[in-house]
Amino acid sequence: MKILNVDQIRSLDQSTIQHEPIAPINLMERAAHTFVEWFVDHFPDTIHTKIFCGLGNNGGDGMAIARLLLEHQYPIEVYVVRYAPRESDDFMHNHRRLKLLLDSIHYIESTADIPAIRHNEVVIDAIFGSGLSRPTEGIVKDTIQAINRAPATVVSVDIASGLYTDQPNEPTDVIIEPDYTLTFQLPKLALVLPKNGPYVGNWHILDIRLHKRFIDQAPTSYYFTQPSEARLLLRKRNRFSNKGTFGHALLLAGSYGKIGAAVLSAKACLRAGVGLLTVQVPQCGYTILQTVVPEAMCSPDRHQNILTGIAPSDQAGHESLDPSDFSAIGIGPGIGKAPETLAMLKGLLPSLKKPIVVDADALNLLAENRELLNHIPPSSILTPHPKEFERLTKKWSNDYQKLDLLREFAKKNKIVVVLKGAFSAIATPDGDIHFNSTGNPGLSTGGTGDVLTGVLTALLAQGYDPVEAAVLGVYAHGLAGDQVASQRGSIGMTASDVIDALRWE
Numbered sequence: 094m095k096i097l098n099v100d101q102i103r104s105l106d107q108s109t110i111q112h113e114p115i116a117p118i119n120l121m122e123r124a125a126h127t128f129v130e131w132f133v134d135h136f137p138d139t140i141h142t143k144i145f146c147g148l149g150n151n152g153g154d155g156m157a158i159a160r161l162l163l164e165h166q167y168p169i170e171v172y173v174v175r176y177a178p179r180e181s182d183d184f185m186h187n188h189r190r191l192k193l194l195l196d197s198i199h200y201i202e203s204t205a206d207i208p209a210i211r212h213n214e215v216v217i218d219a220i221f222g223s224g225l226s227r228p229t230e231g232i233v234k235d236t237i238q239a240i241n242r243a244p245a246t247v248v249s250v251d252i253a254s255g256l257y258t259d260q261p262n263e264p265t266d267v268i269i270e271p272d273y274t275l276t277f278q279l280p281k282l283a284l285v286l287p288k289n290g291p292y293v294g295n296w297h298i299l300d301i302r303l304h305k306r307f308i309d310q311a312p313t314s315y316y317f318t319q320p321s322e323a324r325l326l327l328r329k330r331n332r333f334s335n336k337g338t339f340g341h342a343l344l345l346a347g348s349y350g351k352i353g354a355a356v357l358s359a360k361a362c363l364r365a366g367v368g369l370l371t372v373q374v375p376q377c378g379y380t381i382l383q384t385v386v387p388e389a390m391c392s393p394d395r396h397q398n399i400l401t402g403i404a405p406s407d408q409a410g411h412e413s414l415d416p417s418d419f420s421a422i423g424i425g426p427g428i429g430k431a432p433e434t435l436a437m438l439k440g441l442l443p444s445l446k447k448p449i450v451v452d453a454d455a456l457n458l459l460a461e462n463r464e465l466l467n468h469i470p471p472s473s474i475l476t477p478h479p480k481e482f483e484r485l486t487k488k489w490s491n492d493y494q495k496l497d498l499l500r501e502f503a504k505k506n507k508i509v510v511v512l513k514g515a516f517s518a519i520a521t522p523d524g525d526i527h528f529n530s531t532g533n534p535g536l537s538t539g540g541t542g543d544v545l546t547g548v549l550t551a552l553l554a555q556g557y558d559p560v561e562a563a564v565l566g567v568y569a570h571g572l573a574g575d576q577v578a579s580q581r582g583s584i585g586m587t588a589s590d591v592i593d594a595l596r597w598e
C-alpha cells in the first residue's frame with residue numbers, strides 16, 4: 094500500500110470528487126460514517142463523548158461525526174475551538190445541520206471555556222488534520238494541553254491535531270497524544286516514525302473509497318506492507334520439489350558465550366523453509382549445535398572460541414567449505430569483533446558473488462572498517478537496529494533525516510537495508526522504503542534479530558529476490574511475534590517462541 098504526501102492526498106480528494114463524481118460534502122459524510130462505524134464497534138453507546146472541532150475540514154468531519162453519534166444515541170458534547178475568524182464551507186454546512194439537532198454547541202475562545210474532562214469519557218479530536226501548516230498556539234495549544242492532561246480515552250480523526258503528516262515537528266510543539274488515530278484511506282508517513290509514538294497511539298486505516306486509479310498512478314517511494322501484499326510474495330511449492338529446490342544456506346554465527354545466537358538463527362532458517370543448512374561455529378559450539386539443531390550440518394571453525402575463516406581442510410580432517418557452493422550466506426549473529434573474525438570477513442567478502450545477509454557484529458565490524466562496504470555483494474541485505482545504523486552512517490536529528498540517510502545508504506551501496514524497530518523500514522537499492530506493518534514491543538528481546546537473520550538467509554537461499562525476501566521475511570517475523578503476543582502476551586516473549594510461531598501461508 095502506498096504512503097502519499099499531503100499535496101498528493103489533497104489532489105486525491107479532488108480527483109475523487111471529480112471522477113466518482115461525488116460532492117465534497119458527501120465525501121465528508123462518507124468519512125464521518127466510516128469513523129462512526131469503527132467508533133460504535135469499539136465504545137458502548139452509553140459512554141460520554143466530547144468532540145473537539147477546529148474550523149477546517151477536520152472540524153467538519155467532527156461536526157458530521159457528532160451528528161451521526163447523536164443518531165446512535167450517544168451522550169455527546171461538542172466544542173468548537175475558535176482560533177480564527179473563518180470556517181471552511183463544509184464545516185459550516187455540518188455546523189448548521191448539527192445545530193438543528195443539538196441544543197447547544199460550545200465555543201472555546203479562552204481557557205475558561207475549556208471543559209473538565211473525566212476519566213470515563215471519550216474525547217474525539219477533530220481540531221486539525223492534514224491541513225496543519227504551523228505549530229499550534231494560543232487557545233488551540235491550551236485546549237490540546239488540557240486534553241492531554243485529562244484521564245479520558247482520546248481518538249484522533251485522521252491524524253492527531255498538531256502533528257504534521259509528512260514533515261518533522263519541533264520538540265516544543267504541542268500535539269494531541271491520542272490512544273487511537275483513525276486515518277483516512279492511506280497510512281501517513283508520520284504514523285510509522287518512532288519519535289511520533291506518543292502522538293499516534295494505535296492507528297487504523299479507514300477505507301473511504303477515494304479514487305483508486307489516482308492512487309495506483311501516484312508516484313511515491315514509501316510503502317506500507319499490507320497482509321495481502323505479503324501473501325502475494327509467498328511462492329507456491331511444487332509437489333515434485335526436493336530439498337535441492339529450496340537451496341543450501343550457510344550461516345556464520347556464534348562465539349564463546351554466544352552460541353545461542355547461532356542456534357536461534359539456524360532454527361529460524363530451517364523454519365523458514367531452507368532445503369539444506371550448514372552452520373559454521375567455533376569449536377566450542379560444535380556439540381551444542383549438533384545436539385540442539387540436528388537438522389543442520391555443522392562445520393567447526395579452526396578456532397575454539399571465535400570464527401576465523403571459512404574452514405579449509407586441515408589436519409584434523411575438517412572438510413573445507415567453498416562459499417560458492419551455497420545459495421545464500423548469513424553472517425553475524427553472535428560472532429563478536431575479534432581481529433581474526435574481522436580478517437575472516439576481509440578475506441571472505443571480496444570472493445562472494447551472490448547477495449548475503451549481514452547482521453549484528455558483522456555490521457559493527459563494517460562500521461569500524463567502512464572500506465569493506467565496497468565488497469558487499471550487490472543486493473545483499475543488512476539488518477541494523479538504529480544504533481548499528483548510526484555507527485554505519487552518522488547521527489540524525491529527526492526521523493525524517495534518518496529516512497533520507499537510510500535511502501542514500503541503500504542506494505549508494507546498492508544494498509537492501511532493514512532498519513529494525515516498530516514499523517521496520519526496508520530501504521531498497523532503488524531508493525524505495527517499505528514500512529513493515531507487523532510486530533509488537535515483545536520482539537524487543539535478545540535473539541529476535543538472530544531469528545530474522547536466519548529467516549532472511551533462508552528466503553535468499555530459496556531464490557527469493559532480495560527486496561521481496563526482506564519485505565516478506567520482516568513481515569513474517571513480525572507476524573510470528575504478534576501470534577505469540579495474542580496467545581501469551583508480549584511480556585516474556587522469547588526469540589524461541591517467535592521461531593515456533595513462524596508460519597508461511
Ligand SMILES: NC(=O)C1=CN([C@@H]2O[C@H](COP(=O)(O)OP(=O)(O)OC[C@H]3O[C@@H](n4cnc5c(N)ncnc54)[C@H](O)[C@@H]3O)[C@@H](O)[C@H]2O)[C@H](O)CC1
Nearest residue numbers: 106121124149150151221222223224225226227228229251
Ligand atoms: N483527504 C481526505 O481523504 C479527506 C479529508 N477530510 C478531512 O479534511 C482534513 C483536512 O482539512 P483541511 O481543511 O485541509 O485542514 P485542517 O482541518 O487540518 O485545518 C484547517 C485550517 O486551519 C489552518 N491552520 C493550519 N495549521 C494551523 C495552526 N497551527 N493554527 C491555526 N490555524 C491553522 C489552515 O488554514 C488549515 O487549512 C483531513 O485531515 C480530513 O480530516 C475529508 O473530510 C474527507 C476526505
Ligand SMILES: [K+]
Nearest residue numbers: 218221252254
Ligand atoms: K485531528
